[in-house]
Amino acid sequence: MxxxxxxxxxxxxxxxxxxxxxxxxxxxxxxxxxxxxxxxxxxxxxxxxxxxxxxxxxxxxxxxxxxxxxxxxxxxxxxxxxxxxxxxxxxxxxxxxxxxxxxxxxxxxxxxxxxxxxxxxxxxxxxxxxxxxxxxxxxxxxxxxxxxxxxxLGVTYLTAYRMLYTKARLRPGDSVLVQGASGGLATAAIQLGSASGLRVIASSRNADKLDFAKRLGARDTVVAGKDAAKAVLKITGGDGVDAVIESVGEPTWGTSLRAVRQGGTVVVAGATAGPNPPADLARIFWRQITIAGSTMGTPSEFAALVNFVEVAGIKxxxxxxxxxxxxxxxxxxxxxxxxxxxxxxxx
Ligand SMILES: [Zn+2]
The missing domain is CATH 3.90.180.10 (Medium-chain alcohol dehydrogenases, catalytic domain)
Structure with a gap:
C-alpha cells in the first residue's frame, strides 16, 4: 500500500x-x-x-x-x-x-x-x-x-474535550481563555466551548486570527502580549476566567497565570513555543491556582465528543x-x- x-x-x-x-x-x-x-x-x-x-x-x-x-x-x-x-x-x-x-x-x-x-x-x-x-x-x-x-476529532478535538470538561470541569456559563486563537487545538476549544454555553475569550497577536476565533464562536478576543491579562480581567469584571486552555507555553504562560481567577485552573496540553516558562510559584499557591496536565482522552470521552459534535452541528x-x-x-x-x-x- x-x-x-x-x-x-x-x-x-x-x-x-x-x-x-x-x-x-x-x-x-x-x-x-x-x-x-x-x-x-x-x-x-x-x-x-x-x-x-x-x-x-x-x-x-x-x-x-x-x-x-x-x-x-x-x-x-x-x-x-x-x-x-x-x-x-x-x-x-x-x-x-x-x-x-x-x-x-x-x-x-x-x-x-x-x-x-x-x-x-x-x-x-x-x-x-x-x-x-x-x-x-x-x-x-x-x-x-x-x-x-x-x-x-481523533486527536485535536478529543484533547480539547478532555481539557474543557474533565480537567477544568467547566459548566455552561463558565468562562475560559483559549490561548493561541487559530491553531488546531485552540480552534477545537473555541468551537466546543461556545457550543456548550461557555464564555470563550480567545487570544492571539494576529488580527486575522482573532477574526477567525470570533467566527468560530469566541465571544471576546484579546491581543496576546503584556496587556492581555488586564484585558481578560476587564472582560470578567476583575475576577479572571474560570479556566485557561494553554498549549503555547513560554510566550503565553505569564498571561495564563494572571488571567485565571483565584481558585481557577490552567490546563496544559502542549508547549509548542517552549516548555520552560518561569513557574511563578508564589502566584500559584497564594491564588490557589490548579495547574492540570492533560493529554488526549478516554474511549468514553471520545464517544461523548462524537455525539456532541453531531448533535451541536460542529464542523x-x-x-x-x-x-x-x-x-x-x-x-x-x-x-x-x-x-x-x-x-x-x-x-
Ligand atoms: Zn494500562
Missing part, C-alpha cells in the same frame, strides 16, 4: 526524513479492525515524531499519522457487539491502553502507564491506505462531517486538504506555524 513514513528520525532537517512509498498492507489480527483510510489530519505529534522526540521506542521506517476517518475494511475476528459493520463509515479512536495497569484499573485509561497513539511504539500510523486499530476503536462517522473533518475547519503525494507541503505549512484550523491528508 502507499504510505507516508519517517525513513529516519531526528537530525537537523526533520522534514527530509519524510518519504512516500510502498509499505506492506497490514492484516488485522484477532481483536483488531482494518480501516481503509480516506482522511487523516496533521498533528504536532507527527512533526515531533519526525524530530525523534515522541513515541519511543520507534524503529523506522514508521508510518506517521495519529488520527483517521475511513471505511471498515475487515475485522480480524468476530467483531465486538454493536461494532460498525464492514463497509461502514467510521472515525478512529487513536489511543491504545493496556487495560490492566494501575492507571487503567482506575477507569481513566489516559493514566495507562504504557498508552500509545497511532504511530507510537509498535503501531503504524494513518497516513496510509490502511490502518489497524483495536476492534472497539471505531465509531460511526457523524453523517454531516467530511472524512477530513471527522478525522480531526471542524479544515484549512486545506492535501493529497498523500503533496503531504510534505502540509508538514512545511505546519512547521511554519500560522494555521487557521487543521491540515488534512486525503486518500
Amino acid at each position: 502507499r504510505a507516508l513514513y519517517a525513513a529516519k528520525l531526528g537530525g537537523d532537517a526533520p522534514l527530509a526524513n519524510l518519504e512516500l512509498g510502498e509499505r506492506p498492507t497490514p492484516r488485522p489480527g484477532p481483536g483488531e479492525v482494518c480501516v481503509r483510510v480516506l482522511a487523516a489530519t496533521l498533528n504536532h505529534h507527527d512533526y515531533f515524531t519526525l524530530r525523534g522526540i515522541v513515541g519511543y521506542p520507534i524503529t523506522p521506517p514508521r508510518i506517521l499519522g495519529c488520527d483517521a476517518a475511513g471505511i471498515v475494511e475487515s475485522y480480524g475476528s468476530e467483531p465486538p457487539e454493536g461494532a460498525p459493520p464492514e463497509g461502514s463509515e467510521v472515525v478512529v479512536y487513536s489511543v491504545r491502553s493496556c487495560g490492566h495497569c494501575r492507571g487503567c484499573a482506575s477507569g481513566d485509561f489516559m493514566l495507562c502507564r504504557t498508552f500509545t497513539m497511532l504511530s507510537d511504539g509498535d503501531r503504524e500510523g494513518s497516513f496510509a491506505e490502511y490502518v489497524i486499530v483495536p476492534a472497539g476503536a471505531v465509531l460511526p462517522k457523524p453523517a454531516d462531517l467530511t472524512f477530513a473533518q471527522a478525522a480531526a 471542524p475547519p479544515i484549512e486545506k486538504e492535501y493529497r498523500l503525494e503533496d503531504a510534505a507541503k502540509a508538514f512545511e505549512r505546519m512547521a511554519a506555524g500560522e494555521l487557521l484550523g487543521k491540515l488534512a491528508i486525503v486518500l
Whole structure:
C-alpha cells in the first residue's frame, strides 16, 4: 500500500526524513479492525515524531499519522457487539491502553502507564491506505462531517474535550481563555466551548486570527502580549476566567497565570513555543491556582465528543486538504506555524 513514513528520525532537517512509498498492507489480527483510510489530519505529534522526540521506542521506517476517518475494511475476528459493520463509515479512536495497569484499573485509561497513539511504539500510523486499530476503536462517522473533518476529532478535538470538561470541569456559563486563537487545538476549544454555553475569550497577536476565533464562536478576543491579562480581567469584571486552555507555553504562560481567577485552573496540553516558562510559584499557591496536565482522552470521552459534535452541528475547519503525494507541503505549512484550523491528508 502507499504510505507516508519517517525513513529516519531526528537530525537537523526533520522534514527530509519524510518519504512516500510502498509499505506492506497490514492484516488485522484477532481483536483488531482494518480501516481503509480516506482522511487523516496533521498533528504536532507527527512533526515531533519526525524530530525523534515522541513515541519511543520507534524503529523506522514508521508510518506517521495519529488520527483517521475511513471505511471498515475487515475485522480480524468476530467483531465486538454493536461494532460498525464492514463497509461502514467510521472515525478512529487513536489511543491504545493496556487495560490492566494501575492507571487503567482506575477507569481513566489516559493514566495507562504504557498508552500509545497511532504511530507510537509498535503501531503504524494513518497516513496510509490502511490502518489497524483495536476492534472497539471505531465509531460511526457523524453523517454531516467530511472524512477530513471527522478525522480531526481523533486527536485535536478529543484533547480539547478532555481539557474543557474533565480537567477544568467547566459548566455552561463558565468562562475560559483559549490561548493561541487559530491553531488546531485552540480552534477545537473555541468551537466546543461556545457550543456548550461557555464564555470563550480567545487570544492571539494576529488580527486575522482573532477574526477567525470570533467566527468560530469566541465571544471576546484579546491581543496576546503584556496587556492581555488586564484585558481578560476587564472582560470578567476583575475576577479572571474560570479556566485557561494553554498549549503555547513560554510566550503565553505569564498571561495564563494572571488571567485565571483565584481558585481557577490552567490546563496544559502542549508547549509548542517552549516548555520552560518561569513557574511563578508564589502566584500559584497564594491564588490557589490548579495547574492540570492533560493529554488526549478516554474511549468514553471520545464517544461523548462524537455525539456532541453531531448533535451541536460542529464542523471542524479544515484549512486545506492535501493529497498523500503533496503531504510534505502540509508538514512545511505546519512547521511554519500560522494555521487557521487543521491540515488534512486525503486518500
Ligand atoms: Zn494500562
